[in-house]
Amino acid sequence: MFGARGGVLCSSIKEDRAGLTGHDFIPPRFGENEGSQQNGDPERKYLDADMNVTHMHRLYSELYSAGAGSLSEPECLSTYRQVFLETGLRFGLPKTDTCDKCDLLHRRLREISNSNFTGIREIEAEIDAHHLKADFAYSHLRIDTELAKASSDVVTLCIDMQQVMLSPKISASDSFYRTKFSSYNVAISNPATDVSSMYFWTEVDGRRGQIEMSTLIYRYITQRFNRLEPGQSRKLNFWSYRCVAQNNNYQNIVLFKYFTIMGYFTEVSQKCLVTGHSFLPCDRHFAVIERYAKFKKSEIKIPSDWMIVIANSMPQSPFEITKLSFQDFLDFEVLRNLIPKPASLKVTQYHVITSYSNRPSVYITKKSHEAVNGAVHPIVNGSNLNTNSVVNLIFASAYVIRFDVPERKASDVRSLLRFLSIEERNVWNDLLPPLPQAQTPAPRPEAINDHSYSVQSLVVAEDHNYI
Known part of the structure; x- marks a missing residue:
């Protein structure tokens, strides 16, 4: 008998090993890891990455003894290991950025007593219900x-932000101790065509909040779609993960309402994946970029080198890349004031929020993707909303000047400029705040203790003439 949590049925166990076939070969405490992100096979399952054969044998022995009493002995570790190798089972790779709820449930599952079958079943049922909800979201995306x-x-579109891109990224040992300059890359992907448009900016030009994400959505839609003619229809399904600061907020919701009133679409639905289970098509393209940067051992000496990495990562079908400055990011406050959020609309409670061109005065929401009927949220003075009320709106720039780099970070970056060319230093001098003449970037104590600085670099003044 094999518990479902073991992942794969062991069909190759020999008949003469009745001790292993008569009881759970895979103890029911082991969670399973999905294999889709490890080897490209969505059907393959993996055993929990925290486990090993010795630990599994110990639990197997406990279960065997509890079931068989004193009539027989469990198989020894060497036999158990041999049978395990014959099954083709594999342990999953350690995961990062995992689901909080899954982690908590699996922790409870690991800590619960093997004899508490009722408790085990209850936790398993909760895990299954949570995974079913996530599976519903993925099936609707498909x-x-x-x-x-x-x-x-x-x-159908998806939006996601890549992990922060740091620079300068060089091989010098001192670089390990230094805080790096941040750049950001957001992809808006069309999964139907498997094409992503990349939007790149640095920390002096913008942050990572709703202003930036809303601007990219507005820019993408208004540049790629024309307003519909009378009688035409077009539906937009816009997918994202549930980050309140970036996606799951009213500013994006009111922007989608704006698209329906302006006639870009007759229906727009913002749809969110389940928190912790938010692998979007954008992530596949981010993986291509990160793999290229890793295996090409790309040195990122200035922020724009990341744009070269992005462009070269898919030479057969290069990504379209747009570089944004602080002046490109827009303030949508005038739109939020014109279309205030209904008191009943708690944005983070819903997985689907829909606007219709023929119902401009309301939002329709669903708390789950499988829900049939949606709740209606009337907008205050929504009866006055029409094309004429929004067509003349002007969205001003959200930022009037660039952001300053924190002084500690600026000092760390300056300390690495001696490894760069004159042209690269000039780029950094434009990004970093001016340095008072009396200051020089001091090496970190831990860098000195680790001998990351040579005696010459600490003594010779010419090393810092570029400042």
Whole structure:
């Protein structure tokens, strides 16, 4: 008998090993890891990465003894290991950025007594219900993608931000001790065509909040879609993860309402994946970029080198890259004031929020993707909303000047400029705040203790003439 949590049925165990076939070969405490992100096979399952054969044998022995009493002995570790190798089972790779709820439930599962079968079943049922909810979201994303492939009247898009891109990224040992300059890359992907548009900026030009994300959505839609003619229809399904600061907020919701009132779409739905289970099509393209940077051992001496990495990561079909400055980011406060948030609309409670062009005065929400009927949220003075009320809105720049780099970070970056060319130093001098003449970047104590600085670099003044 094999617990479902073991992942893969062991069909190769020999008949003469009745001790292993008569009891759980895989103790029911082991969670399973999905294999889709490890080897490209979504059907393959893996045992928990925290486990090993010795630990599994110990739990197997406990279960065997509890079931068989004193009539027989469990198989020894060497036999257990041999049978394990014959099954083809594998341990999963350690995961990062995992689901909080899954981690808590699996921790409870690991800590619960093997004899508490009722408690184990209850936790397993909770895990299954949580995974079922996540699976529903993924299945709806696949359905939306197929609908977009089948009809030009349906558009499915996803948005996501790549992990922070740091620079300068060089081989010098001193670089290990230094705080780096941050750059950001956001992808808006069309899963129907498997094409992503990349938007790149640095920390002096913008942050990572709703202003930036809303600007990119507005820019993408208004540059790629024309307003519909009378009688035409077009539906937008816009997918993201549930980060309140970036995506799951009213500023994006009111922007989607704006698109329906302006006639870009007849229906727009913001749809969110389940928290912790938010692998989007954008992430595959981010993985291509990160793999290219890793295996090409790319040295990132100035922030714009990241744009070269992005462009070269898919030479057969290069990403479209747009570099933004602080002046490009827009303030949508005038839109939020015109279309105030309904008191009943708690944005983070819903997985689907929809606006219709023929119902401009309301939002329709669903708390889950499988829900049939949605709740209606009337907008205050929503009856006055029409194309004429929004067509003349002007969205001003959100930022009037660039952001300053924190002095500690600026000092760390300056200390690495001696490894760069004159042209690269000039780029950094434009990004970093001016340095008072009397200051020089001091080496970190831990760098000195680790001999990361040579005696010459600490004594010879010419090393810092570029400042």
